[in-house]
Amino acid sequence: MTTPTQPAAVRARGVVKSFGHGDTQVMVLKGIDLDIYQGEMLLLVGESGGGKTTLLSALAGILDIDEGHIDVLGIPLSELPARRRTQFRGETMGFIYQQFNLLQALTAAENVAVPLLIQNLGRREAVRRARLMLERVGLGDRTEFLPKNLSGGQQQRIAIARALVNEPRLLICDEPTAALDGPNGQKIMELIREVGRSPDRCVVVVTHDSRIFNFGDRIAHLTDGRIDSIDSIAREGTA
Ligand SMILES: Nc1ncnc2c1ncn2[C@@H]1O[C@H](COP(=O)(O)OP(=O)(O)O)[C@@H](O)[C@H]1O
Ligand SMILES: [Mg+2]
Numbered sequence: 001m002t003t004p005t006q007p008a009a010v011r012a013r014g015v016v017k018s019f020g021h022g023d024t025q026v027m028v029l030k031g032i033d034l035d036i037y038q039g040e041m042l043l044l045v046g047e048s049g050g051g052k053t054t055l056l057s058a059l060a061g062i063l064d065i066d067e068g069h070i071d072v073l074g075i076p077l078s079e080l081p082a083r084r085r086t087q088f089r090g091e092t093m094g095f096i097y098q099q100f101n102l103l104q105a106l107t108a109a110e111n112v113a114v115p116l117l118i119q120n121l122g123r124r125e126a127v128r129r130a131r132l133m134l135e136r137v138g139l140g141d142r143t144e145f146l147p148k149n150l151s152g153g154q155q156q157r158i159a160i161a162r163a164l165v166n167e168p169r170l171l172i173c174d175e176p177t178a179a180l181d182g183p184n185g186q187k188i189m190e191l192i193r194e195v196g197r198s199p200d201r202c203v204v205v206v207t208h209d210s211r212i213f214n215f216g217d218r219i220a221h222l223t224d225g226r227i228d229s230i231d232s233i234a235r236e237g238t239a
């Protein structure tokens with residue numbers, strides 16, 4: 001892979017985060033330096049409890065950091081007041097989690113429409129766009145189903161559609177395949193790559209599932225609170 005020359009979409013420098021106080025204080029992030037570039041899918045791996053989710057929460061501006069700086073799309077996220085961060089997150093980021101976090105009382109289309117409704121889009125237009133997004137993830141014939149009547153893989157597809165419906169510049173995925181069996185996990189990663197990645201977007205995927213390592217462009221290793229190495233992944237046809 002050629003070394004990326006464009007400015008990073010996400011730029012983290014010296015990020016430190018600890019939890020607790022005094023004797024029980026644990027420093028989880030000990031000085032994270034990380035760049036994520038437009039157009040790439042970066043995998044973030046590391047052992048369980050190592051701080052992967054903490055780092056994602058920091059990159060999303062959900063969690064205050066103790067030290068360091070985080071810029072997202074040229075905006076100094078870590079310096080913004082909480083309200084502005086929340087607004088910026090809603091406009092620019094999408095999230096996919098291990099547990100699909102769907103609202104059980106809402107249909108697939110209504111779940112996908114939620115981020116648009118939060119952005120004050122009218123209900124009819126929101127549901128129309130949600131249905132189109134569900135078609136893109138292969139669920140065009142399931143838009144009026146409740147989550148409980150769909151398989152795990154299908155529920156994760158709804159969550160992907162929901163994360164992408166407002167065309168986020170930064171897609172953040174926290175162990176998106178952990179609740180799925182091997183074949184479904186592979187399909188979901190293919191889908192995230194296919195619909196989530198584009199030249200003006202970037203995707204970061206946290207995982208400790210070695211079966212999906214080959215889906216990324218680069219793989220960053222989080223070890224003892226730091227990014228200790230980043231490797232390029234040779235991809236068939238793109239290497
Ligand atoms: N809100 C919190 N309060 C206290 N400790 C936390 C909190 N969130 C995470 N931790 C601790 O930080 C460490 C890293 O957690 P996490 O980021 O969830 O790891 P990973 O996602 O790599 O499994 C763990 O020891 C966890 O207990
Ligand atoms: Mg985690």
